[in-house]
Amino acid sequence: MMEKQIRAVCEKFCIKGEYRRYEIVNSGHINTTYRVYFFRNGAIKDYILQKVNTYVFTDPIAVMENISSVTEFIRAKIKQKQATAKRNVLHYCKTEDGDYYTYTEDGGFWRCCRYIDESVCYEHTDDLKVIEESGIAFGEFQRYLSDYPVKDLHIVIPHFHNTIWRYENFRKAIDENLAGRVKETEQDVAGYLSLEEIATKPYRQQKAGILPLRVTHNDTKTSNVLFDAKTREHLSVIDLDTVMPGLVAFDFGDAIRVAASTCAEDERDLSKVALDIEKYEAFTRGFVSSVKGGITEAEKNSLALGAIAMTVECGVRFLTDYLNGDKYFKIHYPDQNLVRARCHLVLARDMIAHLDEMQAIADKYYTK
Numbered sequence: 001m002m003e004k005q006i007r008a009v010c011e012k013f014c015i016k017g018e019y020r021r022y023e024i025v026n027s028g029h030i031n032t033t034y035r036v037y038f039f040r041n042g043a044i045k046d047y048i049l050q051k052v053n054t055y056v057f058t059d060p061i062a063v064m065e066n067i068s069s070v071t072e073f074i075r076a077k078i079k080q081k082q083a084t085a086k087r088n089v090l091h092y093c094k095t096e097d098g099d100y101y102t103y104t105e106d107g108g109f110w111r112c113c114r115y116i117d118e119s120v121c122y123e124h125t126d127d128l129k130v131i132e133e134s135g136i137a138f139g140e141f142q143r144y145l146s147d148y149p150v151k152d153l154h155i156v157i158p159h160f161h162n163t164i165w166r167y168e169n170f171r172k173a174i175d176e177n178l179a180g181r182v183k184e185t186e187q188d189v190a191g192y193l194s195l196e197e198i199a200t201k202p203y204r205q206q207k208a209g210i211l212p213l214r215v216t217h218n219d220t221k222t223s224n225v226l227f228d229a230k231t232r233e234h235l236s237v238i239d240l241d242t243v244m245p246g247l248v249a250f251d252f253g254d255a256i257r258v259a260a261s262t263c264a265e266d267e268r269d270l271s272k273v274a275l276d277i278e279k280y281e282a283f284t285r286g287f288v289s290s291v292k293g294g295i296t297e298a299e300k301n302s303l304a305l306g307a308i309a310m311t312v313e314c315g316v317r318f319l320t321d322y323l324n325g326d327k328y329f330k331i332h333y334p335d336q337n338l339v340r341a342r343c344h345l346v347l348a349r350d351m352i353a354h355l356d357e358m359q360a361i362a363d364k365y366y367t368k
Helices: 002-012 060-079 128-144 163-176 183-194 196-207 248-259 277-291 297-301 303-324 336-353 355-367
Strands: 018-025 032-040 043-051 109-114 214-216 225-228 234-237 244-246
Touching: 002 018, 002 032, 002 043, 002 109, 018 043, 060 128, 128 214, 128 225, 128 234, 128 248, 128 277, 163 196, 163 303, 183 196, 183 303, 183 336, 196 303, 214 248, 248 277, 248 303, 277 303, 277 355, 297 303, 297 355, 303 336, 303 355, 336 355
Parallel strands: none
Antiparallel strands: 018 032, 032 043, 043 109, 214 244, 225 234
């Protein structure tokens, strides 16, 4: 039954050649993804077929309008300097009607893009080359889109990195105490409340006109970059569902939160939690060297601060969910959200202790 539906969807996207088979791709936690194989011109041609989770993305057409517009904008930029862009940006297929999406009878919302040959992604890595290359990839993403008309983008998830709004929700959770957990988390709550001013500073700077809105990816994990399987050099940024207007500091900061931590986000032994300055410099070297021609000095000055803001924001969200009874984030053991929140609090404090060093590294590569 599934194969019949997949073949029908492929027909709607006008994929040429002889259908061979499909396989489920288990990476990712939101959409359902398949790799589909066709035989054409004597060779196998691969495609990525996705059924979009419309519970998470309630306006999937808006999501695809953002994605298709941004990827075609990047493609045009790349082709100004090289003959082809097929390995450096996602290429989505159109239906006969010229749409980048289609529906099935069960209401499913589908999209299809070409598979980038001989590519790999890394879920977790300590490889400094890969970390630097991911920085280059996200920096190029920013530079290519530095003149994109950001006002044309849809807001697919309102208040996504509105740190002031996140703190309002946090205070509401404290007041309501729905799960009866405020007493046991008094020190954690006090710790996050003490960081409110520094965590909300980038957002307040944007509202004051100091930092401009840009096209941002909003999920800048290393696993959202494709790399050449042989050279480990970056190829293309992927997973563009959350492309929206935002701050460069937030894309940079969220990447640092994950890539430059010494441990997993739910490490219980807080003595192991710290900023890995070597990883931080690797990512920053790649990112700033790529993006420096497309951002302002004020944006450069906000990068290290953005790492703190995103780490605090994420921790606040984990603690808010814990106080509310673990309703939002998936957990695998009872106090995982609390463990995550405590881990992020320690990481944020270590970043604050190293803020001057972090900023000096960003300055160094901005002026090179």
